[in-house]
Amino acid sequence: DGGITQSPKYLFRKEGQNVTLSCEQNLNHDAMYWYRQDPGQGLRLIYYSQIVNDFQKGDIAEGYSVSREKKESFPLTVTSAQKNPTAFYLCASSIAGTGGRGYTFGSGTRLTVV
Amino acid sequence: AQSVTQLDSQVPVFEEAPVELRCNYSSSVSVYLFWYVQYPNQGLQLLLKYLSGSTLVESINGFEAEFNKSQTSFHLRKPSVHISDTAEYFCAVNQAGTALIFGKGTTLSVSS
Numbered sequence: 001d002g003g004i005t006q007s008p009k010y011l012f013r014k015e016g017q018n019v020t021l022s023c024e025q026n027l028n029h030d031a032m033y034w035y036r037q038d039p040g041q042g043l044r045l046i047y048y049s050q051i052v053n054d055f056q057k058g059d060i061a062e063g064y065s066v067s068r069e070k071k072e073s074f075p076l077t078v079t080s081a082q083k084n085p086t087a088f089y090l091c092a093s094s095i096a097g098t099g100g101r102g103y104t105f106g107s108g109t110r111l112t113v114v
Numbered sequence: 115a116q117s118v119t120q121l122d123s124q125v126p127v128f129e130e131a132p133v134e135l136r137c138n139y140s141s142s143v144s145v146y147l148f149w150y151v152q153y154p155n156q157g158l159q160l161l162l163k164y165l166s167g168s169t170l171v172e173s174i175n176g177f178e179a180e181f182n183k184s185q186t187s188f189h190l191r192k193p194s195v196h197i198s199d200t201a202e203y204f205c206a207v208n209q210a211g212t213a214l215i216f217g218k219g220t221t222l223s224v225s226s
Binding site: 004006033035040041042043044045048058090092100102103105106107108110 | 120123146148150155156157158159160163165204208210213214215216217218219
């Protein structure tokens with residue numbers, strides 16, 4: 001079955017360490033997205049990519065980095081520069097193009113930094 | 115710039131009662147509107163969407179939403195809720211070439 005796989009489901013890291021969250025899709029979608037979810041804050045856009053080797057910053061890109069070397073993969077690195085990295089991270093994908101496309105979401109990665 | 119406001123952060127209701135989750139948006143251009151549902155520790159699932167045409171859209175599990183352009187609203191309703199409808203609901207908006215912008219969410223709690 002087609003879908004999006006995020007791994008791992010839970011991740012613990014020490015403060016000051018970089019950590020990379022994996023997101024893989026087999027839906028043949030061109031566009032991929034990373035959102036951060038905090039209680040009471042909804043989802044906030046970190047980065048998105050509409051085509052391989054290209055990506056754009058979202059509303060809260062500081063302290064994060066991404067790459068899009070393959071259509072299927074859009075990994076997110078949470079760097080030590082991110083001041084408050086503990087959160088639930090959601091990856092999504094969609095058919096690229098004009099608006100109105102529904103997104104398919106992964107099941108999320110819960111990152112805890114201690 | 116687009117924005118989405120979900121007017122209620124929590125909505126507690128009894129089973130079989132009707133419910134309305136309110137969503138307002140702001141945008142200077144035509145938009146597409148969505149409702150997503152999230153169960154604990156899971157990703158989001160698309161519930162329904164408005165792209166064009168009939169202003170009343172329905173989902174397969176009894177929810178409906180009505181697009182009201184003059185009031186810039188897209189409220190979600192269900193005439194009779196079940197315990198299994200307990201979840202967090204997100205309203206979202208986008209326009210051509212932009213990523214989805216989400217509201218802060220409404221937690222629907224259904225009790226017996």
